[in-house]
Each structure stands twice: as C-alpha cells, then as structure tokens.
Amino acid sequence: MKVLVPVKRVIDYNVKVRVKADGSGVDLANVKMSMNPFDEIAVEEAIRLKEAGKADEIVAVSIGVKQSQETLRTALAMGADRAILVVAADDVHQDIEPLAVAKILAKVVEEEQPGIVLAGKQAIDNDMNATGQMLSALLGWSQGTFASELDIEGDSAKITREVDGGLQTISVKMPTIVTVDLRLNEPRYASLPNIMKAKKKPLDEKTAADYGVDVTPRLEVVKTEEPPARAAGIVVGSVDELVEKLKEAGAV
Amino acid sequence: MAVLLLAEVNNGELAMDATAKAVTAAKALGDITVLAAGGSAAAAGEAAAKIDGVSKVLVAEDASLGHRLAESTAALIVGLADGYEHIVAPATTDAKNVMPRVAALLDAMVISDASGVVDGSTFERPIYAGNAIQTVKSHDAKKVVTFRTASFDAAGEGGSAAVETISVGDNPGLSSWVEDKVAASDRPELTSAGVVVSGGRGVGSEEDFKLIESLADKLGAAVGASRAAVDSGYAPNDWQVGQTGKVVAPDLYVAIGISGAIQHLAGMKDSKVIVAINKDEEAPIFQVADFGLVADLFQAVPELTEKLG
Numbered sequence: 001m002k003v004l005v006p007v008k009r010v011i012d013y014n015v016k017v018r019v020k021a022d023g024s025g026v027d028l029a030n031v032k033m034s035m036n037p038f039d040e041i042a043v044e045e046a047i048r049l050k051e052a053g054k055a056d057e058i059v060a061v062s063i064g065v066k067q068s069q070e071t072l073r074t075a076l077a078m079g080a081d082r083a084i085l086v087v088a089a090d091d092v093h094q095d096i097e098p099l100a101v102a103k104i105l106a107k108v109v110e111e112e113q114p115g116i117v118l119a120g121k122q123a124i125d126n127d128m129n130a131t132g133q134m135l136s137a138l139l140g141w142s143q144g145t146f147a148s149e150l151d152i153e154g155d156s157a158k159i160t161r162e163v164d165g166g167l168q169t170i171s172v173k174m175p176t177i178v179t180v181d182l183r184l185n186e187p188r189y190a191s192l193p194n195i196m197k198a199k200k201k202p203l204d205e206k207t208a209a210d211y212g213v214d215v216t217p218r219l220e221v222v223k224t225e226e227p228p229a230r231a232a233g234i235v236v237g238s239v240d241e242l243v244e245k246l247k248e249a250g251a252v
Numbered sequence: 253m254a255v256l257l258l259a260e261v262n263n264g265e266l267a268m269d270a271t272a273k274a275v276t277a278a279k280a281l282g283d284i285t286v287l288a289a290g291g292s293a294a295a296a297g298e299a300a301a302k303i304d305g306v307s308k309v310l311v312a313e314d315a316s317l318g319h320r321l322a323e324s325t326a327a328l329i330v331g332l333a334d335g336y337e338h339i340v341a342p343a344t345t346d347a348k349n350v351m352p353r354v355a356a357l358l359d360a361m362v363i364s365d366a367s368g369v370v371d372g373s374t375f376e377r378p379i380y381a382g383n384a385i386q387t388v389k390s391h392d393a394k395k396v397v398t399f400r401t402a403s404f405d406a407a408g409e410g411g412s413a414a415v416e417t418i419s420v421g422d423n424p425g426l427s428s429w430v431e432d433k434v435a436a437s438d439r440p441e442l443t444s445a446g447v448v449v450s451g452g453r454g455v456g457s458e459e460d461f462k463l464i465e466s467l468a469d470k471l472g473a474a475v476g477a478s479r480a481a482v483d484s485g486y487a488p489n490d491w492q493v494g495q496t497g498k499v500v501a502p503d504l505y506v507a508i509g510i511s512g513a514i515q516h517l518a519g520m521k522d523s524k525v526i527v528a529i530n531k532d533e534e535a536p537i538f539q540v541a542d543f544g545l546v547a548d549l550f551q552a553v554p555e556l557t558e559k560l561g
Binding site: 125129143234240245249 | 262319321322323326344345346348349350351352353354355356357359360361362363364365370374377378379380381382383384385386387388389390391392424425426427428429430431432433434435443471479482483488489490495496498503504514515521524525526527533538539540541542543544545546547552555556559560
C-alpha cells in the first residue's frame with residue numbers, strides 16, 4: 001500500500017507572529033519556516049506503517065511556494081521515499097486555500113492511487129482545519145479526522161478520534177483520509193546521515209496549472225489586525241489578597 | 253436570505269449552549285432554519301424550536317446519522333442546501349468534521365471558527381493561534397461557516413418554531429460507529445462553564461491534578477489543562493484549552509502552573525477575569541492575567557480552595 005502525506009510549510013511555531021503594517025496578512029519575509037507540526041505527526045505515522053509492513057511506499061507532497069521543497073526534504077529525511085512539489089504561488093505571503101489544495105491533492109491521488117492519505121488536522125497558520133475533510137469529499141472517500149489511534153485491518157481501518165466529549169472510535173472503509181491529532185505519536189528527528197540521503201531522493205516538481213486547478217482565493221482578505229490587547233493586571237501578594245480582589249471584582 | 257444551521261446533537265439531546273450561541277452569530281444573516289440530525293433527534297429538534305430567533309426546525313432521524321458520522325451528515329446537508337445562502341454551525345469537533353466536507357461538495361471555501369460577522373459575506377476569524385484577526389470576504393455563492401462559540405452569547409429561549417420531519421437519503425456506507433469513551437463528570441462542560449480552573453505542566457503529576465480539581469469543585473467550575481499538561485499525561489485531551497484544544501471565554505479563568513505559551517493563550521485570553529498562579533514571575537501568563545499571584549501552587553492552591561469556602 002502506498003501512503004500519501006501532504007505537508008505544509010508554515011511559520012515555525014516558536015516564532016512571534018507580526019501583522020504586516022498594510023494589514024494584508026502576517027509578515028513571513030525572513031522568518032524561520034518549518035513543517036506544520038501536525039504534518040510531522042502524519043509523516044511519522046506513515047513511516048510507522050511502513051516499518052510495520054503495512055505500507056510499502058511513502059510519497060510526500062507539498063503545495064505552495066518553491067521554498068516548500070525544504071519542507072519536503074525534511075519529510076524525506078524523516079523517512080518518506082519520494083516527494084512531489086506543486087508550485088502554486090510565487091509570493092511567500094500567498095496562502096493556498098484548503099479547497100484549492102484539496103483539488104490539487106485529488107488529482108495527485110488519481111495519479112498515485114494511494115491506499116491512504118495521512119494529513120495534519122490543521123495548519124498552525126490559517127487554523128482552518130479543512131483540507132483533509134475537503135479532499136475526502138472530492139474523492140468520495142471515507143474520513144477519520146482528529147485521529148489519536150489508527151489501526152488498519154485489511155479493507156477497513158479503526159480510528160480513534162479526539163472529540164469534544166472524549167474519544168470516539170469509528171470504522172472506515174479503505175481507501176481513506178485520516179487527519180492526525182497530537183497524541184497519535186511523537187515524530188522522530190531526522191538524523192544527519194538521513195538528511196544527507198534525503199538530498200538524493202527523488203523530488204518531482206509540478207505546477208498547479210499541470211493539474212488544471214485554479215488557485216484563486218475564494219476568501220478575499222479585507223484586513224488583518226492584531227487582536228485587542230488586555231489591560232495590564234496587578235500582582236497580588238497573598239492568597240488572602242487574591243480572594244479579596246476576586247470578591248471585589250464580583251468574580252467569586 | 254435563508255440560513256441553515258446545523259444543531260449540535262449528542263446522543264439525541266440538543267447541546268443548547270453551543271447551538272444557541274451559533275443562533276446569535278447567525279441572526280444577522282437571515283431567517284434561521286435549524287437542522288437537528290441524528291440517530292434520534294426529535295427531542296433535540298423540539299428543544300431547538302424554543303431558541304429565540306429560530307424560524308423553523310428540520311428533524312432528520314436515521315441510524316446512519318447517529319454519532320454524527322461525517323459522510324452521511326454532509327450528504328444530508330448538501331441535499332438540503334438549495335434553499336439556503338448560508339450553511340452554518342457552532343465550531344464543535346462534530347461540525348469541524350462535517351462542515352469542510354459540506355463546503356467542498358458545494359465548491360465553496362469553508363470559513364472556520366468565525367469570531368465575528370461583518371455582513372452576509374464578510375467574517376472575522378482568528379489566525380495564527382489568535383495572534384491575528386483576519387477579516388475575509390467570501391466570493392462563493394453559498395457561505396459555509398462555523399462559529400467560535402466563545403465569541404457569542406447564547407440566544408435566549410421563548411421561541412416556538414414549527415418542527416418538520418424530513419426524509420433521509422441513502423447511507424453512503426463509508427464509515428460506522430464503534431464506540432464512544434466519554435468521561436462521565438458532574439462538572440459543567442468546559443466550553444460553556446462560567447468558571448474554568450486549568451492546570452499546566454507545573455502541576456507535575458496526574459495525582460497532583462486533584463488540587464486543580466478540588467479548587468474547581470469548590471468554585472463549581474470546569475477543569476481545563478494546557479497542552480503541556482495533556483502531553484505529560486497529567487490530564488485527558490478533552491480538557492485541553494488552546495489553539496488545538498477548546499476555546500473558552502468564562503467569567504473567571506484560573507490558570508495554575510501554566511506558563512502561558514501562545515498556543516494556550518489562544519484558547520482563553522477572551523475570558524473576562526483571568527487569575528494566574530505560578531512560581532515563575534517571568535511567566536508570560538502574567539501578561540494577560542488580571543490578578544497574578546507569584547507563589548508555589550502546592551501551598552497557594554489548597555489555601556485558596558479553603559479560603560473560598
């Protein structure tokens with residue numbers, strides 16, 4: 001079985017986000033970029049499927065600017081076998097919307113015929129939480145979102161999902177799309193020899209036009225602002241003072 | 253202009269708080285028809301009919317809709333979509349599972365977690381863990397939106413909308429429910445609680461989380477946790493507050509042993525009053541706290557629990 005893993009290049013989760021002065025978005029020029037943390041979990045899960053003998057090939061795919069090939073090299077260094085870069089934007093500030101990404105991925109799935117697509121549940125930049133569900137819809141496949149456990153048994157998979165009230169386990173027909181949550185696994189670090197080897201692994205470069213997908217955004221950005229700041233609070237000296245202040249504020 | 257609002261239904265019961273908050277968010281968009289779908293949904297439909305601002309309720313009952321499986325629920329909504337310009341839901345995990353699927357089937361881009369409504373096509377939503385608020389204008393014929401419940405007050409009760417039972421199409425049969433593991437708790441639900449007491453990595457162990465729970469019980473509060481506490485195994489994931497967990501905005505939020513990583517602040521900084529107890533005076537949580545106490549939580553929390561009596 002082949003596993004397809006979409007990965008996204010996003011601002012590193014440790015970087016302090018700054019809104020651009022013109023309100024068009026967040027400043028991404030000369031900022032450290034990394035693989036979306038949820039996508040790392042998806043890559044790791046794909047590698048574990050291969051190690052367990054349930055998968056034989058892992059294909060990583062990224063859709064965005066040309067620099068996304070760095071993200072793909074990370075996936076290759078972790079253990080993916082080959083990569084596909086779909087260049088869909090020139091400017092690092094242009095985010096390709098989940099609907100357009102899902103349309104391109106649907107075409108990649110048609111070509112590659114994977115048995116499963118493992119994706120992160122959300123990207124930490126636009127926080128949309130949508131691409132996996134949209135891809136599943138376009139393909140008419142089953143979906144298992146927010147997965148914390150995955151167990152593939154022949155032509156079905158058992159997926160435990162993180163939901164508001166606790167955990168839900170469902171059984172889905174294969175092929176399927178799984179979007180992964182934090183507790184599915186702990187991703188490995190790529191070793192130096194594997195980083196060197198990754199440079200020789202195949203990386204195909206395509207464009208959105210190759211797949212005939214229009215990536216024009218459906219959501220026009222009107223403005224981007226800093227959230228309102230909270231007024232400075234006070235430091236209290238003791239539990240007694242805290243209780244007193246809370247009573248004064250009518251909070252208890 | 254008509255709005256189809258997917259009610260939050262859990263095991264046949266309406267989640268009133270989440271649904272009524274979405275009704276408030278959607279009021280300005282047009283006449284609201286609520287869809288109550290599930291293995292059993294009639295009682296939920298009757299409850300939704302009483303929410304102020306609801307014009308009509310559709311009840312769809314079928315085994316295939318039980319446990320809100322995404323494929324069958326999305327197919328049902330898409331089948332109903334013709335008469336509506338907006339298809340909306342509270343941004344629960346159920347809706348986040350279903351609504352992007354609905355949007356893709358309608359060739360529309362979903363607007364996730366909207367925190368404000370500007371007009372019928374323009375919405376505000378937090379991005380980058382709430383570090384920026386983006387206003388977006390949709391150019392799609394149908395707008396598919398989930399609303400961040402913490403950003404809206406619940407609509408009141410007192411309405412009496414007509415309830416209609418609708419037929420359900422064939423089950424696509426792509427997935428089936430196996431089991432739910434829902435933690436039984438007498439505490440209020442995290443996203444609708446008036447008071448939330450949360451613990452972080454500083455609590456140190458699952459056993460010591462009892463300190464957090466005792467204070468919560470004294471205050472009639474829900475219990476929350478930071479991602480660090482969840483990752484360390486001190487607390488279950490459904491307690492997680494933050495970018496990848498739940499977003500809460502209670503009247504009082506007490507953060508204990510939580511440093512205040514951006515990811516956590518994203519889930520609680522709209523709370524009305526924030527209290528932070530942490531022994532590290534440099535912890536970023538103090539920058540958003542109304543009342544900060546620099547202290548060892550193992551002494552301060554039992555003392556606070558006692559003195560709030």
